[in-house]
């Protein structure tokens with residue numbers, strides 16, 4: 030069943046461009062094959078999705094590109110109807126154009142709508158690596174290195190290879206250190222955002238600086254990779270608050286998490302092989318009441334699921350060092 034695309038609400042970016050209020054994630058979480066993910070993307074385009082969150086490191090851009098090509102060839106959509114997002118992985122920060130051109134070729138899409146710097150440092154880890162693995166070459170965040178990567182993205186805008194620049198996994202201290210150095214403002218920031226991890230301060234900062242928040246793991250990523258699961262993690266969708274609201278609406282708690290995200294003003298990018306139609310429809314059905322929005326606001330539990338241990342540099346204490354929790358950039362050489 031297809032959703033009436035013209036009815037899906039849109040969000041206006043800081044340069045006036047309008048984009049859908051919801052997208053579809055494409056990370057197979059080391060569990061689902063490129064074939065399975067690309068088949069879901071094919072179905073999602075036909076169901077009315079127009080925004081897709083891809084990444085070079087998800088290892089499935091070539092298969093998703095085949096699906097985009099088929100959709101264009103069959104006249105399902107034109108290129109201009111899709112909003113395609115992808116990201117430069119940490120090992121390509123010194124050769125961003127090469128990474129971008131490869132994603133464009135793999136995705137068969139001529140240009141990228143939003144090109145994210147996936148992580149704000151060039152710390153590489155191999156796919157499927159163990160949570161305890163460390164790369165001895167990893168380094169703390171550096172303003173100079175980040176801006177070198179960012180300037181390469183600005184050059185891609187100039188060349189027409191990308192339309193908008195995105196940043197991801199940033200913190201307020203890091204943003205404060207670089208915000209006056211942009212020639213082209215970032216249009217969006219992709220961050221982990223779900224009911225038990227709302228990052229209210231970062232969210233407010235982004236909105237105040239006209240950077241659109243994009244929320245990853247909007248459902249609390251129940252099937253995230255094993256390496257990202259620890260005993261203390263909370264399953265957002267199991268909490269009684271959200272289950273009660275879901276029961277009142279007669280839907281799965283995931284739908285409530287997506288409604289909350291859209292009404293709050295972030296763009297959720299849920300991954301789904303089986304429920305993507307319902308997720309898109311959630312933007313068109315009965316909104317949450319003010320009371321329900323307030324209840325979900327109380328669900329904050331500081332439940333960060335992507336801790337990022339594998340990106341730690343020699344000498345770092347633990348994953349908290351990646352997130353500048355004391356308001357300073359940990360071990361930064363140039364602030």
Ligand SMILES: NC(=O)c1ccc[n+]([C@@H]2O[C@H](COP(=O)([O-])OP(=O)(O)OC[C@H]3O[C@@H](n4cnc5c(N)ncnc54)[C@H](OP(=O)(O)O)[C@@H]3O)[C@@H](O)[C@H]2O)c1
Nearest residue numbers: 054055056245246247248249250283299300301302303304
């Ligand atoms: N920038 C970054 O560093 C970063 C990091 C992580 C993720 N991301 C992006 O964010 C996307 C989403 O994150 P995620 O995939 O980890 O987590 P998620 O979207 O929170 O959760 C996906 C899971 O929720 C289930 N689900 C989805 N809709 C549902 C519904 N209506 N009812 C019941 N279950 C439902 C899916 O199962 P079914 O398949 O069975 O529907 C899937 O297992 C990724 O795919 C990726 O594009 C970005």
